[in-house]
Amino acid sequence: MFTGFFRNRRVQVGASILAFFVLLAVFGNLIIKVIGHSAFDVDYDHLHTPPLSGGHLLGTTISGQDVLVQTIAGARGSITVGVLSGVLATVVATLIGVTSGFIGGAVDHTLNGFTNVVLTLPSFPLTLIVAGYVSAAGGTGSQPALGLAVMALLIGAFEWPGGARYLRSQTLSLRSRDFSMATKMLGESMWRQVLVEVLPHLVGIISAMFLRAVVAGIFAEAGLNFLGISTQGVISWGTMISNAQSQGAMSYGWWWWIVTPGLCIALVGTATALINFGLDEVTNPKLRTANRSIVKRFERRQRRLAVEGDV
Amino acid sequence: MSEVTHSARGGVRTPRNAATTDADGKEPDPPEAAVPRRYRDAGSARYFVRRIGFYLVTTFLAITFNFLIPRFMPGDPAAALTRKITQLTGAPPTPNQVASIRRFYGDPSQGVLGQYLDYWTSLLHFDFGVSVSNFPVPVSTMIMQALPWTLLLIGSTTILAWVIGTFLGAYMGWKPGNRFDSIFAPLTTFAHAMPAFWLALIVLWIFAIRLKWLPISGAYDPNVPFQINNVWFVLSVLKYGALPAVTLVFIGFNGWLFSMRNVMVTTVTEDYVLLARAKGLSGAQVLLGYAARNALLPNVTGLALSIGGVIGGAILVETVFTYPGMGLLLQQAITAHDFPLMQTILLMLTFITIVANFVADMVYGLLDPRTREA
Numbered sequence: 001m002f003t004g005f006f007r008n009r010r011v012q013v014g015a016s017i018l019a020f021f022v023l024l025a026v027f028g029n030l031i032i033k034v035i036g037h038s039a040f041d042v043d044y045d046h047l048h049t050p051p052l053s054g055g056h057l058l059g060t061t062i063s064g065q066d067v068l069v070q071t072i073a074g075a076r077g078s079i080t081v082g083v084l085s086g087v088l089a090t091v092v093a094t095l096i097g098v099t100s101g102f103i104g105g106a107v108d109h110t111l112n113g114f115t116n117v118v119l120t121l122p123s124f125p126l127t128l129i130v131a132g133y134v135s136a137a138g139g140t141g142s143q144p145a146l147g148l149a150v151m152a153l154l155i156g157a158f159e160w161p162g163g164a165r166y167l168r169s170q171t172l173s174l175r176s177r178d179f180s181m182a183t184k185m186l187g188e189s190m191w192r193q194v195l196v197e198v199l200p201h202l203v204g205i206i207s208a209m210f211l212r213a214v215v216a217g218i219f220a221e222a223g224l225n226f227l228g229i230s231t232q233g234v235i236s237w238g239t240m241i242s243n244a245q246s247q248g249a250m251s252y253g254w255w256w257w258i259v260t261p262g263l264c265i266a267l268v269g270t271a272t273a274l275i276n277f278g279l280d281e282v283t284n285p286k287l288r289t290a291n292r293s294i295v296k297r298f299e300r301r302q303r304r305l306a307v308e309g310d311v
Numbered sequence: 312m313s314e315v316t317h318s319a320r321g322g323v324r325t326p327r328n329a330a331t332t333d334a335d336g337k338e339p340d341p342p343e344a345a346v347p348r349r350y351r352d353a354g355s356a357r358y359f360v361r362r363i364g365f366y367l368v369t370t371f372l373a374i375t376f377n378f379l380i381p382r383f384m385p386g387d388p389a390a391a392l393t394r395k396i397t398q399l400t401g402a403p404p405t406p407n408q409v410a411s412i413r414r415f416y417g418d419p420s421q422g423v424l425g426q427y428l429d430y431w432t433s434l435l436h437f438d439f440g441v442s443v444s445n446f447p448v449p450v451s452t453m454i455m456q457a458l459p460w461t462l463l464l465i466g467s468t469t470i471l472a473w474v475i476g477t478f479l480g481a482y483m484g485w486k487p488g489n490r491f492d493s494i495f496a497p498l499t500t501f502a503h504a505m506p507a508f509w510l511a512l513i514v515l516w517i518f519a520i521r522l523k524w525l526p527i528s529g530a531y532d533p534n535v536p537f538q539i540n541n542v543w544f545v546l547s548v549l550k551y552g553a554l555p556a557v558t559l560v561f562i563g564f565n566g567w568l569f570s571m572r573n574v575m576v577t578t579v580t581e582d583y584v585l586l587a588r589a590k591g592l593s594g595a596q597v598l599l600g601y602a603a604r605n606a607l608l609p610n611v612t613g614l615a616l617s618i619g620g621v622i623g624g625a626i627l628v629e630t631v632f633t634y635p636g637m638g639l640l641l642q643q644a645i646t647a648h649d650f651p652l653m654q655t656i657l658l659m660l661t662f663i664t665i666v667a668n669f670v671a672d673m674v675y676g677l678l679d680p681r682t683r684e685a
Binding site: 116120122125126129130131132136215219223226227228229245250251255262265267268269274 | 372373380384500501503505508512513520616618620623630641642646648650653656657660661664668
């Protein structure tokens with residue numbers, strides 16, 4: 001199923017970037033140990049210094065904390081929230097979408113209606129409001145803050161409807177294919193029909209959906225932080241940007257403090273988009289037959305033959 | 312000869328590809344359905360009634376949801392509100408105000424059904440309670456001040472981004488693999504992955520703080536009289552809105568560009584495009600009148616689905632530029648724990664999304680002639 005997937009240039013680039021950040025998230029603590037100072041260590045001699053000076057590759061924050069180290073530590077926070085919310089959104093989308101499409105009837109009517117209604121609600125403001133309530137429950141006056149897991153839960157809870165709708169329509173079409181009918185005639189159980197016959201065909205779509213949900217989660221976490229709902233006790237790219245903004249990084253021109261974490265988010269987003277191009281080809285075998293490089297080679301040969309006058 | 316290469320190229324991307332890279336990740340129906348299920352018999356009276364019914368039910372559920380949120384939340388928002396008002400004004404709220412707060416945020420001494428009916432009664436009277444952070448200004452007054460700015464910003468930038476993205480995308484997909492395409496495709500992938508508020512911060516820093524070309528915050532020049540028929544006032548609105556608008560357009564158009572390009576790539580290999588070329592029509596005529604015209608439909612339907620995402624982006628961008636719209640108001644409400652304001656803004660944003668979806672559904676029937684065939 002995945003033949004040629006990793007031979008696709010865009011997938012190679014995307015997967016390398018993504019792997020880099022995932023490794024950074026997993027082994028970040030080790031790397032930080034090698035660098036020698038932790039994310040909250042203060043370098044009093046170098047407050048808000050620009051990159052490449054005072055022994056700080058990417059500069060320091062207003063309180064003299066190393067931006068590079070914070071970015072490495074932030075990878076873990078951001079990617080954890082992204083992956084957790086992505087898993088939640090994907091599982092809910094798959095459960096609702098596939099169930100709805102496969103069972104049909106009244107179950108489908110209810111689930112599909114529910115999905116369409118939630119799809120109409122603006123998800124980010126919804127997440128924001130609920131996050132506002134949950135964080136305010138801790139007491140008034142304090143800075144609203146959420147734990148990392150709660151953050152991921154809230155983000156994932158409103159991210160599934162688009163995917164559920166798409167999976168439902170795909171399942172509907174898979175269910176009506178001949179092989180599905182054949183397994184049904186063989187008297188296979190419903191579980192086997194779904195798990196062995198339907199789900200494998202959806203692997204490509206679900207993986208693409210998962211990657212998109214992870215990025216959406218990273219985006220949402222950063223956005224929530226920026227709007228004042230901070231992730232408690234964790235450094236993430238979102239908390240970095242919002243700290244930088246609230247401590248005047250922009251007005252004083254300490255661009256490195258804001259540019260670095262944002263660039264990381266954009267890079268992770270780009271990487272997943274590139275991988276998703278390749279996943280589309282897995283999902284849709286028609287795309288695979290026309291590999292861009294084969295087409296190019298074909299055209300080149302054709303042109304050469306035309307020049308030689310053989311055609 | 313050219314036919315062979317074209318079909319081979321066309322195979323590189325099909326509408327499915329467009330589907331999964333949609334503007335905001337919301338997927339359309341599978342490609343095998345000619346007219347998407349949702350729009351089947353669009354334009355007919357039955358369709359009209361069915362869609363109205365759906366959106367009425369959605370509105371009803373959204374309001375119910377809005378009623379339930381504070382009641383499901385940890386802690387007692389109503390008690391927190393009363394405490395907060397006492398703290399702010401130095402005197403406990405009057406019994407009348409307490410009753411109003413209880414009506415919106417839960418009253419343990421009353422049944423849920425009774426509360427629910429009360430809630431509807433106040434909504435139908437446009438009574439959304441009073442703001443806590445701006446006590447005792449009614450929430451409706453604050454909303455009415457912010458709403459026009461957001462509608463202006465979201466409306467204009469969404470349309471602009473859509474037009475720019477669709478045209479550029481049509482050009483990109485016209486000859487996939489040409490220089491324009493191969494330079495812009497990776498660039499837009501990257502641009503599309505940038506967080507809205509981050510880009511807004513960078514734009515703010517470069518153009519407002521460093522270069523001082525445009526104002527840092529606000530929506531109009533406070534020194535100009537606030538009159539819509541005053542030319543200077545309108546100009547100041549354009550000047551103050553330029554940076555947020557440019558940011559939102561830049562964030563928005565990449566998605567449209569991609570989806571248009573991907574549909575376009577498959578459309579240019581269709582027989583009718585070949586026929587148009589064979590007839591000797593000019594490139595521009597074939598591009599706009601034949602290929603792009605037919606490739607346009609998914610982008611039109613995408614417009615409605617994207618509104619939710621656009622609102623999310625606008626909230627962040629408004630906050631960065633301190634643009635006095637609903638987004639900034641929502642941000643202030645959340646940091647101040649102003650529940651009445653939060654709740655009403657969510658309701659309003661939901662209404663905007665529902666209305667946008669409804670308009671798009673109605674327009675679809677006019678645009679897709681296939682819906683009129685049967």
